Amino acid sequence: MSDHSDAAIVFFLGFVAVTLVITYWAARRTRSTAAFFAAEGRISAGQNGLALAGDYMSAASFLGIAGLVATSGFDGLIYSIGFLVGWPVVTFVIAEPLRNLGTYTFADVVAYRLRQRPVRIAAATGTLVVVTIYLIPQMVGAGNLIRLLFGLDYETAVISVGAVMLCYVLFGGMIATTWVQIIKAVLLLTGAIGLALMVLWRFEGSPLALFGAASERYPGALAPGKLVSSPLEAVSLGLALMFGTAGLPHILMRFYTVPDAPTARRSVFYATCVIGLFYLVTFILGFGASVLVGREAIVAADKGGNMAAPLLALELGGSGFLGFIAAVAFATILAVVAGLTLSGAAALSHDLWGQVVRRGQVDEREQLLVARIATIGLAVIAIVLGIAFRGQNVAFMVGLAFAIAASANFPALLMSMTWRRFTTAGAVSSMVTGVVSAIVLITLSPTVWVDLLKNEEAIISLKNPGVITMPLAFVVGIVVSLVFPEPDADARFEEAEARMHLGA
Amino acid sequence: VLGALLIVLAAVLIAIYVRWANRRYDAEVAVLRGKR
Numbered sequence: 114m115s116d117h118s119d120a121a122i123v124f125f126l127g128f129v130a131v132t133l134v135i136t137y138w139a140a141r142r143t144r145s146t147a148a149f150f151a152a153e154g155r156i157s158a159g160q161n162g163l164a165l166a167g168d169y170m171s172a173a174s175f176l177g178i179a180g181l182v183a184t185s186g187f188d189g190l191i192y193s194i195g196f197l198v199g200w201p202v203v204t205f206v207i208a209e210p211l212r213n214l215g216t217y218t219f220a221d222v223v224a225y226r227l228r229q230r231p232v233r234i235a236a237a238t239g240t241l242v243v244v245t246i247y248l249i250p251q252m253v254g255a256g257n258l259i260r261l262l263f264g265l266d267y268e269t270a271v272i273s274v275g276a277v278m279l280c281y282v283l284f285g286g287m288i289a290t291t292w293v294q295i296i297k298a299v300l301l302l303t304g305a306i307g308l309a310l311m312v313l314w315r316f317e318g319s320p321l322a323l324f325g326a327a328s329e330r331y332p333g334a335l336a337p338g339k340l341v342s343s344p345l346e347a348v349s350l351g352l353a354l355m356f357g358t359a360g361l362p363h364i365l366m367r368f369y370t371v372p373d374a375p376t377a378r379r380s381v382f383y384a385t386c387v388i389g390l391f392y393l394v395t396f397i398l399g400f401g402a403s404v405l406v407g408r409e410a411i412v413a414a415d416k417g418g419n420m421a422a423p424l425l426a427l428e429l430g431g432s433g434f435l436g437f438i439a440a441v442a443f444a445t446i447l448a449v450v451a452g453l454t455l456s457g458a459a460a461l462s463h464d465l466w467g468q469v470v471r472r473g474q475v476d477e478r479e480q481l482l483v484a485r486i487a488t489i490g491l492a493v494i495a496i497v498l499g500i501a502f503r504g505q506n507v508a509f510m511v512g513l514a515f516a517i518a519a520s521a522n523f524p525a526l527l528m529s530m531t532w533r534r535f536t537t538a539g540a541v542s543s544m545v546t547g548v549v550s551a552i553v554l555i556t557l558s559p560t561v562w563v564d565l566l567k568n569e570e571a572i573i574s575l576k577n578p579g580v581i582t583m584p585l586a587f588v589v590g591i592v593v594s595l596v597f598p599e600p601d602a603d604a605r606f607e608e609a610e611a612r613m614h615l616g617a
Numbered sequence: 618v619l620g621a622l623l624i625v626l627a628a629v630l631i632a633i634y635v636r637w638a639n640r641r642y643d644a645e646v647a648v649l650r651g652k653r
Contacts, residue, residue, distance in 0.1 A: 190620045197624050204631045375643055382628075382635045389628045393621055615650050 120436020139285035162383025167294030180418025182399020188340030199358025252499025312401030353579030357515030360522030521547030543590030
């Protein structure tokens with residue numbers, strides 16, 4: 114076993130040991146649904162800011178963006194910018210109303226003045242689709258990373274990730290998940306900044322010197338058009354990344370963990386600072402890898418460029434630092450998977466079981482039991498999907514998850530909060546349209562139709578469907594609401610609006 | 618550079634909003650709550 118594997122194992126086992134101790138501590142405090150789903154609303158703004166950042170900065174951000182910048186230059190940055198500029202949308206439109214109107218899931222807000230059962234079913238479906246699609250690349254990434262670094266076989270690696278994540282969520286609920294995300298965010302930021310400082314050290318501390326060297330070695334590296342060639346494609350991808358953030362169920366759920374709306378607002382500010390700093394660092398890591406490691410070596414290690422950051426760590430800090438970066442990447446995956454599973458369990462237990470099956474007549478014990486059963490079920494599904502998708506190119510799935518979140522969840526959430534005449538039929542049709550159109554268009558796009566299904570030509574040339582599916586979901590929601598008015602929902606708008614701004 | 622500026626601008630916009638909301642918006646909300 115190589116040196117970096119030993120270092121990675123030490124760092125990784127240290128992370129797992131610390132987080133399991135926290136899980137044990139959290140488990141003793143997780144005795145109610147409020148504790149399981151929302152940490153009893155006791156998380157501070159700073160803690161929630163870090164946890165939001167931990168939930169949001171996935172392995173796709175760390176490994177994927179650094180790789181895209183290294184191999185495609187300037188265009189890779191569209192992901193850094195797109196992921197970050199979604200946060201003002203969350204701050205100005207979503208965070209405070211969500212905290213005031215809901216309890217555990219975003220369906221609480223959409224269904225507040227509408228008919229509970231149809232809206233809950235549609236919203237839970239949207240949540241579960243996003244969670245499942247987002248889980249697959251995380252599990253596949255974890256399997257590959259562990260196989261590469263620890264020498265474990267792929268299946269054992271995926272099962273290990275599922276088992277550790279299950280411990281966090283099943284026993285520690287939101288309290289343990291929050292602390293896992295906080296630790297992961299600190300580690301990830303430390304590792305990324307440390308690596309960026311090492312890169313800048315080689316260029317006398319000047320990012321401009323680094324960019325100049327990148328441009329010299331790969332002419333055109335600082336010019337757009339390598340990764341996203343059409344402006345429509347760029348707009349479409351940008352829309353999905355921006356508004357998808359405001360529709361990701363595991364991110365929205367975090368606003369219920371703070372005591373009130375002002376704390377939710379402050380937590381988004383802290384999260385934006387942390388995430389912004391991280392994405393600024395990805396500029397340095399990506400261009401640093403292209404200059405110091407070389408595109409040829411990066412692509413030789415992994416066709417998708419995902420090994421750019423680890424190879425850069427090996428080049429600059431030796432095998433020990435590579436071990437640390439690898440363990441951080443793995444911790445990143447674990448934390449994101451835990452957050453996703455918890456939001457899926459909330460949709461199943463709170464929305465589907467509590468409000469649809471039991472029509473709101475469910476006691477604490479039963480709901481907590483269902484939440485834990487749902488957690489086990491989702492962990493098993495994550496493991497099975499991780500193994501089933503072994504060797505597949507699943508990078509497109511992160512984009513698909515964002516496209517569905519932007520098309521299915523965000524339009525319904527926004528219209529339910531701001532448009533008086535929005536109805537149950539409008540909400541359901543908008544969410545169903547968003548999910549179905551995003552999946553259909555991605556399937557017919559070159560990403561799946563040509564690259565995955567090996568057809569000669571794609572039926573639709575657009576790789577990112579957001580520019581079509583998001584407006585479509587809005588239009589369908591508006592038209593259906595106008596055609597099928599709902600006087601009861603209209604009458605409750607003032608009450609919902611007052612609560613949205615003034616709190617309970 | 619423009620990309621980096623955009624990221625910084627997003628954080629600055631949020632900072633301005635949070636400062637305004639903490640000082641003005643919350644005070645107005647408290648007054649409205651008192652009237653309820």
